[in-house]
Amino acid sequence: MSIPTGALVLEPTADGSMTLFSEDFGEWFHSRQGAYAEAYATYVEATDLASLAQAPTLTLLDVCYGLGYNTAAALDTILRVNPACQVRLVALELDPRVPSQAVEQGLINGWPTAVQACLQDLANTGQAQRPWLEAILMWGDARQRIQAVKTLEFQADVIFFDPFSPPHCPELWTVEFVQQVAACLHSEGKLVTYSCAAAVRTAFHRAGLSIGPVNAAGRRWPGTLAQVSSVGLAPLSPQEQEHLLTRAAVPYRDPTLSDSADVIRQRRQQEQSVSDLVPTSAWRKRWLPPHQKVTPAR
Numbered sequence: 001m002s003i004p005t006g007a008l009v010l011e012p013t014a015d016g017s018m019t020l021f022s023e024d025f026g027e028w029f030h031s032r033q034g035a036y037a038e039a040y041a042t043y044v045e046a047t048d049l050a051s052l053a054q055a056p057t058l059t060l061l062d063v064c065y066g067l068g069y070n071t072a073a074a075l076d077t078i079l080r081v082n083p084a085c086q087v088r089l090v091a092l093e094l095d096p097r098v099p100s101q102a103v104e105q106g107l108i109n110g111w112p113t114a115v116q117a118c119l120q121d122l123a124n125t126g127q128a129q130r131p132w133l134e135a136i137l138m139w140g141d142a143r144q145r146i147q148a149v150k151t152l153e154f155q156a157d158v159i160f161f162d163p164f165s166p167p168h169c170p171e172l173w174t175v176e177f178v179q180q181v182a183a184c185l186h187s188e189g190k191l192v193t194y195s196c197a198a199a200v201r202t203a204f205h206r207a208g209l210s211i212g213p214v215n216a217a218g219r220r221w222p223g224t225l226a227q228v229s230s231v232g233l234a235p236l237s238p239q240e241q242e243h244l245l246t247r248a249a250v251p252y253r254d255p256t257l258s259d260s261a262d263v264i265r266q267r268r269q270q271e272q273s274v275s276d277l278v279p280t281s282a283w284r285k286r287w288l289p290p291h292q293k294v295t296p297a298r
Protein backbone atom coordinates (compact mmCIF):
# COMPACT_ATOMS: atom_id res chain seq x y z
CA MET A 1 0.00 0.00 0.00
CA SER A 2 1.49 3.35 -1.01
CA ILE A 3 1.82 6.26 1.38
CA PRO A 4 -0.97 8.82 0.85
CA THR A 5 0.00 12.03 -0.91
CA GLY A 6 -3.33 13.89 -1.05
CA ALA A 7 -3.98 17.06 0.93
CA LEU A 8 -4.63 16.99 4.67
CA VAL A 9 -7.03 19.85 5.32
CA LEU A 10 -7.39 21.49 8.75
CA GLU A 11 -10.87 21.59 10.26
CA PRO A 12 -12.01 22.90 13.68
CA THR A 13 -14.29 20.68 15.80
CA ALA A 14 -17.00 21.61 18.29
CA ASP A 15 -14.80 21.34 21.41
CA GLY A 16 -12.24 23.76 19.96
CA SER A 17 -9.70 21.08 19.04
CA MET A 18 -8.64 20.66 15.42
CA THR A 19 -8.91 17.68 13.13
CA LEU A 20 -7.85 16.98 9.54
CA PHE A 21 -9.71 15.90 6.42
CA SER A 22 -7.91 13.29 4.31
CA GLU A 23 -8.34 13.76 0.57
CA ASP A 24 -7.01 10.23 -0.03
CA PHE A 25 -9.59 8.53 2.20
CA GLY A 26 -12.35 11.16 1.75
CA GLU A 27 -12.94 11.37 5.48
CA TRP A 28 -12.28 13.39 8.63
CA PHE A 29 -9.87 11.96 11.20
CA HIS A 30 -12.26 12.56 14.13
CA SER A 31 -15.84 13.32 14.99
CA ARG A 32 -16.51 16.99 14.28
CA GLN A 33 -18.42 17.09 17.57
CA GLY A 34 -14.99 17.26 19.25
CA ALA A 35 -11.71 15.55 18.42
CA TYR A 36 -10.11 15.70 21.89
CA ALA A 37 -13.49 14.83 23.45
CA GLU A 38 -13.76 11.77 21.21
CA ALA A 39 -10.31 10.54 22.27
CA TYR A 40 -11.32 10.72 25.93
CA ALA A 41 -14.86 9.40 25.69
CA THR A 42 -14.71 6.78 22.94
CA TYR A 43 -11.29 5.35 23.77
CA VAL A 44 -10.16 6.21 27.32
CA GLU A 45 -13.48 6.19 29.18
CA ALA A 46 -14.94 3.29 27.20
CA THR A 47 -12.03 1.06 28.25
CA ASP A 48 -12.06 2.41 31.84
CA LEU A 49 -8.39 3.17 31.39
CA ALA A 50 -8.28 5.18 34.62
CA SER A 51 -9.00 1.99 36.58
CA LEU A 52 -6.62 -0.14 34.50
CA ALA A 53 -3.87 2.42 35.11
CA GLN A 54 -3.99 1.67 38.85
CA ALA A 55 -1.96 -1.45 38.01
CA PRO A 56 1.86 -1.24 38.18
CA THR A 57 2.15 -1.76 34.39
CA LEU A 58 -0.05 -1.06 31.37
CA THR A 59 0.44 -2.16 27.77
CA LEU A 60 -1.29 -0.23 24.97
CA LEU A 61 -1.62 -0.79 21.22
CA ASP A 62 -2.81 2.23 19.23
CA VAL A 63 -3.87 1.03 15.76
CA CYS A 64 -3.93 4.11 13.50
CA TYR A 65 -2.07 6.66 15.59
CA GLY A 66 -2.96 9.59 13.27
CA LEU A 67 -2.48 12.89 15.11
CA GLY A 68 -1.82 10.93 18.29
CA TYR A 69 -4.93 12.15 20.12
CA ASN A 70 -5.97 8.71 21.43
CA THR A 71 -2.45 8.08 22.71
CA ALA A 72 -2.41 11.59 24.20
CA ALA A 73 -5.71 11.10 26.05
CA ALA A 74 -4.39 7.78 27.41
CA LEU A 75 -1.05 9.20 28.57
CA ASP A 76 -2.74 12.23 30.13
CA THR A 77 -5.14 9.98 32.04
CA ILE A 78 -2.41 7.62 33.26
CA LEU A 79 -0.21 10.50 34.44
CA ARG A 80 -3.12 12.00 36.35
CA VAL A 81 -4.35 8.83 38.08
CA ASN A 82 -1.10 6.91 38.65
CA PRO A 83 2.19 8.52 37.57
CA ALA A 84 3.99 5.43 38.91
CA CYS A 85 2.39 3.19 36.28
CA GLN A 86 4.99 1.77 33.85
CA VAL A 87 3.55 2.17 30.36
CA ARG A 88 4.49 0.26 27.24
CA LEU A 89 2.94 1.61 24.06
CA VAL A 90 3.12 0.48 20.44
CA ALA A 91 1.42 2.60 17.78
CA LEU A 92 0.90 1.89 14.07
CA GLU A 93 0.56 4.54 11.37
CA LEU A 94 0.85 4.62 7.58
CA ASP A 95 1.36 8.33 6.88
CA PRO A 96 4.29 10.06 8.62
CA ARG A 97 2.98 13.47 7.52
CA VAL A 98 0.04 13.22 9.92
CA PRO A 99 1.82 13.10 13.32
CA SER A 100 4.36 15.66 12.04
CA GLN A 101 1.66 18.05 10.88
CA ALA A 102 -0.10 17.70 14.24
CA VAL A 103 3.11 18.80 15.99
CA GLU A 104 4.21 21.47 13.51
CA GLN A 105 0.80 23.15 13.31
CA GLY A 106 0.32 23.13 17.08
CA LEU A 107 -2.71 20.82 16.94
CA ILE A 108 -1.43 18.98 20.03
CA ASN A 109 -0.97 22.15 22.10
CA GLY A 110 -4.12 21.51 24.13
CA TRP A 111 -2.56 18.45 25.80
CA PRO A 112 -0.45 18.80 28.96
CA THR A 113 3.19 19.71 28.29
CA ALA A 114 4.56 16.30 29.33
CA VAL A 115 2.17 14.58 26.91
CA GLN A 116 3.00 17.01 24.08
CA ALA A 117 6.68 16.21 24.55
CA CYS A 118 5.98 12.48 24.11
CA LEU A 119 3.98 13.13 20.92
CA GLN A 120 6.81 15.32 19.59
CA ASP A 121 9.36 12.56 20.22
CA LEU A 122 7.11 9.97 18.57
CA ALA A 123 6.55 12.17 15.49
CA ASN A 124 10.24 13.12 15.18
CA THR A 125 12.04 9.90 16.09
CA GLY A 126 9.42 7.14 16.18
CA GLN A 127 9.97 6.59 19.88
CA ALA A 128 9.49 8.19 23.29
CA GLN A 129 11.48 7.04 26.32
CA ARG A 130 10.77 8.25 29.83
CA PRO A 131 11.35 6.64 33.23
CA TRP A 132 7.66 5.67 33.15
CA LEU A 133 7.19 5.16 29.39
CA GLU A 134 8.56 3.05 26.57
CA ALA A 135 6.73 3.97 23.35
CA ILE A 136 7.35 3.22 19.69
CA LEU A 137 5.53 4.39 16.58
CA MET A 138 5.86 1.85 13.77
CA TRP A 139 5.50 3.29 10.27
CA GLY A 140 3.91 1.52 7.32
CA ASP A 141 0.85 -0.51 6.41
CA ALA A 142 -0.58 -1.86 9.67
CA ARG A 143 -1.36 -5.14 7.88
CA GLN A 144 2.36 -5.78 7.60
CA ARG A 145 3.54 -4.01 10.75
CA ILE A 146 1.24 -6.06 12.96
CA GLN A 147 3.46 -9.07 12.17
CA ALA A 148 6.38 -7.29 13.84
CA VAL A 149 4.18 -6.46 16.83
CA LYS A 150 3.34 -10.15 17.17
CA THR A 151 7.03 -11.08 17.30
CA LEU A 152 7.39 -8.79 20.35
CA GLU A 153 5.01 -11.22 22.10
CA PHE A 154 2.99 -8.14 22.82
CA GLN A 155 -0.18 -8.75 24.86
CA ALA A 156 -2.08 -5.49 25.13
CA ASP A 157 -4.24 -4.57 28.09
CA VAL A 158 -5.93 -2.01 25.83
CA ILE A 159 -6.16 -1.70 22.05
CA PHE A 160 -7.45 1.48 20.42
CA PHE A 161 -8.74 0.53 16.96
CA ASP A 162 -9.30 3.69 14.93
CA PRO A 163 -9.00 3.27 11.14
CA PHE A 164 -11.04 5.35 8.72
CA SER A 165 -14.52 3.88 8.29
CA PRO A 166 -15.03 0.45 6.67
CA PRO A 167 -16.39 1.78 3.35
CA HIS A 168 -13.38 4.14 3.05
CA CYS A 169 -10.64 1.90 4.45
CA PRO A 170 -11.91 -1.71 4.23
CA GLU A 171 -8.38 -3.15 4.37
CA LEU A 172 -8.15 -2.54 8.13
CA TRP A 173 -11.56 -4.08 8.99
CA THR A 174 -11.12 -7.51 7.41
CA VAL A 175 -11.46 -10.79 9.30
CA GLU A 176 -7.80 -11.51 8.58
CA PHE A 177 -6.46 -8.21 9.91
CA VAL A 178 -8.74 -8.21 12.94
CA GLN A 179 -7.48 -11.73 13.73
CA GLN A 180 -3.90 -10.43 13.72
CA VAL A 181 -4.84 -7.59 16.05
CA ALA A 182 -6.88 -9.87 18.34
CA ALA A 183 -3.78 -12.09 18.70
CA CYS A 184 -2.06 -9.11 20.37
CA LEU A 185 -4.86 -8.67 22.96
CA HIS A 186 -4.26 -10.01 26.47
CA SER A 187 -6.83 -12.60 27.61
CA GLU A 188 -8.24 -9.96 29.99
CA GLY A 189 -7.61 -6.99 27.68
CA LYS A 190 -10.08 -4.62 26.01
CA LEU A 191 -10.24 -3.52 22.38
CA VAL A 192 -12.37 -0.51 21.52
CA THR A 193 -13.48 1.10 18.28
CA TYR A 194 -16.00 3.79 17.31
CA SER A 195 -17.57 1.49 14.69
CA CYS A 196 -20.70 -0.59 15.20
CA ALA A 197 -20.89 -1.80 11.59
CA ALA A 198 -22.33 -5.31 11.39
CA ALA A 199 -19.43 -6.37 9.11
CA VAL A 200 -16.96 -5.18 11.75
CA ARG A 201 -18.74 -6.92 14.60
CA THR A 202 -18.81 -10.15 12.59
CA ALA A 203 -15.05 -9.83 12.03
CA PHE A 204 -14.52 -9.50 15.80
CA HIS A 205 -16.66 -12.62 16.38
CA ARG A 206 -14.67 -14.55 13.77
CA ALA A 207 -11.50 -13.49 15.55
CA GLY A 208 -12.84 -15.17 18.69
CA LEU A 209 -13.83 -12.00 20.56
CA SER A 210 -17.04 -11.21 22.42
CA ILE A 211 -18.55 -7.80 21.76
CA GLY A 212 -20.73 -5.22 23.45
CA PRO A 213 -21.93 -1.71 22.63
CA VAL A 214 -20.18 1.28 24.12
CA ASN A 215 -20.84 4.99 24.09
CA ALA A 216 -19.10 6.67 21.12
CA ALA A 217 -18.93 10.39 21.78
CA GLY A 218 -20.28 12.69 19.10
CA ARG A 219 -21.52 9.86 16.91
CA ARG A 220 -25.03 8.75 16.04
CA TRP A 221 -24.30 5.10 16.81
CA PRO A 222 -22.58 3.29 19.68
CA GLY A 223 -19.04 2.00 19.33
CA THR A 224 -17.90 -1.55 20.04
CA LEU A 225 -15.97 -2.99 22.96
CA ALA A 226 -14.39 -6.39 22.23
CA GLN A 227 -12.81 -8.83 24.68
CA VAL A 228 -11.81 -12.49 24.84
CA SER A 229 -14.33 -13.04 27.64
CA SER A 230 -17.87 -11.67 27.59
CA VAL A 231 -17.73 -10.83 31.32
CA GLY A 232 -18.57 -7.19 31.96
CA LEU A 233 -19.79 -6.44 28.44
CA ALA A 234 -23.16 -4.71 27.99
CA PRO A 235 -25.57 -6.84 25.94
CA LEU A 236 -26.34 -5.95 22.34
CA SER A 237 -29.84 -4.52 21.89
CA PRO A 238 -32.39 -6.52 19.83
CA GLN A 239 -31.83 -4.01 17.00
CA GLU A 240 -28.08 -4.66 17.07
CA GLN A 241 -28.54 -8.44 17.29
CA GLU A 242 -30.87 -8.48 14.29
CA HIS A 243 -28.43 -6.33 12.33
CA LEU A 244 -25.91 -9.19 12.62
CA LEU A 245 -28.38 -11.50 10.84
CA THR A 246 -28.53 -9.32 7.71
CA ARG A 247 -26.27 -9.05 4.67
CA ALA A 248 -24.65 -6.01 6.26
CA ALA A 249 -22.93 -8.55 8.50
CA VAL A 250 -21.00 -10.14 5.63
CA PRO A 251 -17.43 -9.23 6.66
CA TYR A 252 -14.61 -7.83 4.56
CA ARG A 253 -11.98 -10.43 3.58
CA ASP A 254 -8.32 -10.05 2.60
CA PRO A 255 -6.77 -13.55 2.62
CA THR A 256 -3.22 -12.37 1.87
CA LEU A 257 -3.43 -9.12 3.84
CA SER A 258 -2.32 -7.26 0.74
CA ASP A 259 -5.34 -6.59 -1.49
CA SER A 260 -6.38 -3.10 -2.53
CA ALA A 261 -9.44 -1.42 -1.04
CA ASP A 262 -11.28 -1.85 -4.37
CA VAL A 263 -10.61 -5.60 -4.50
CA ILE A 264 -11.71 -6.02 -0.87
CA ARG A 265 -14.93 -4.05 -1.45
CA GLN A 266 -15.73 -6.02 -4.63
CA ARG A 267 -15.08 -9.36 -2.89
CA ARG A 268 -17.54 -8.43 -0.15
CA GLN A 269 -20.20 -7.29 -2.65
CA GLN A 270 -19.85 -10.61 -4.44
CA GLU A 271 -20.22 -12.54 -1.16
CA GLN A 272 -23.24 -10.44 -0.18
CA SER A 273 -24.94 -11.18 -3.49
CA VAL A 274 -24.86 -14.95 -2.85
CA SER A 275 -25.38 -14.75 0.93
CA ASP A 276 -28.21 -16.66 2.67
CA LEU A 277 -28.60 -13.74 5.09
CA VAL A 278 -31.70 -11.53 4.80
CA PRO A 279 -31.38 -8.22 2.93
CA THR A 280 -30.57 -5.31 5.22
CA SER A 281 -33.48 -3.29 3.79
CA ALA A 282 -35.99 -5.25 5.93
CA TRP A 283 -33.98 -4.52 9.08
CA ARG A 284 -33.72 -0.85 8.10
CA LYS A 285 -37.48 -0.61 7.58
CA ARG A 286 -38.16 -2.23 10.96
CA TRP A 287 -35.69 -0.23 13.05
CA LEU A 288 -34.90 3.09 11.42
CA PRO A 289 -37.32 6.01 11.10
CA PRO A 290 -38.15 6.76 7.43
CA HIS A 291 -36.20 10.04 7.38
CA GLN A 292 -33.03 8.36 8.67
CA LYS A 293 -31.30 7.03 5.60
CA VAL A 294 -27.82 6.59 7.08
CA THR A 295 -27.23 3.06 8.36
CA PRO A 296 -24.35 2.20 10.67
CA ALA A 297 -21.88 1.23 7.94
CA ARG A 298 -19.25 2.81 10.17
Ligand SMILES: C[S@@+](CC[C@H](N)C(=O)[O-])C[C@H]1O[C@@H](n2cnc3c(N)ncnc32)[C@H](O)[C@@H]1O
Pocket (backbone or CB within 6 Å): 001, 028, 029, 030, 039, 063, 064, 065, 066, 067, 068, 069, 070, 071, 092, 093, 094, 095, 098, 140, 141, 142, 143, 162, 163, 164, 169, 171, 172
Ligand atom coordinates in the same frame (compact mmCIF):
# COMPACT_ATOMS: atom_id res chain seq x y z
C1 LIG B 1 -9.27 7.99 11.75
S1 LIG B 1 -7.57 8.31 11.54
C2 LIG B 1 -6.90 7.97 13.14
C3 LIG B 1 -7.00 9.11 14.12
C4 LIG B 1 -6.10 8.93 15.31
N1 LIG B 1 -6.43 7.78 16.09
C5 LIG B 1 -5.99 10.15 16.17
O1 LIG B 1 -6.23 10.06 17.38
O2 LIG B 1 -5.63 11.22 15.64
C6 LIG B 1 -7.02 6.90 10.64
C7 LIG B 1 -5.52 6.81 10.45
O3 LIG B 1 -5.22 5.56 9.82
C8 LIG B 1 -4.08 5.74 9.01
N2 LIG B 1 -4.05 4.62 8.06
C9 LIG B 1 -4.78 4.46 6.92
N3 LIG B 1 -4.49 3.29 6.32
C10 LIG B 1 -3.54 2.69 7.10
C11 LIG B 1 -2.83 1.46 7.02
N4 LIG B 1 -3.05 0.61 6.01
N5 LIG B 1 -1.95 1.17 7.99
C12 LIG B 1 -1.75 2.02 9.04
N6 LIG B 1 -2.40 3.20 9.17
C13 LIG B 1 -3.28 3.53 8.21
C14 LIG B 1 -4.30 7.10 8.39
O4 LIG B 1 -3.09 7.65 7.92
C15 LIG B 1 -4.88 7.88 9.58
O5 LIG B 1 -3.86 8.52 10.28
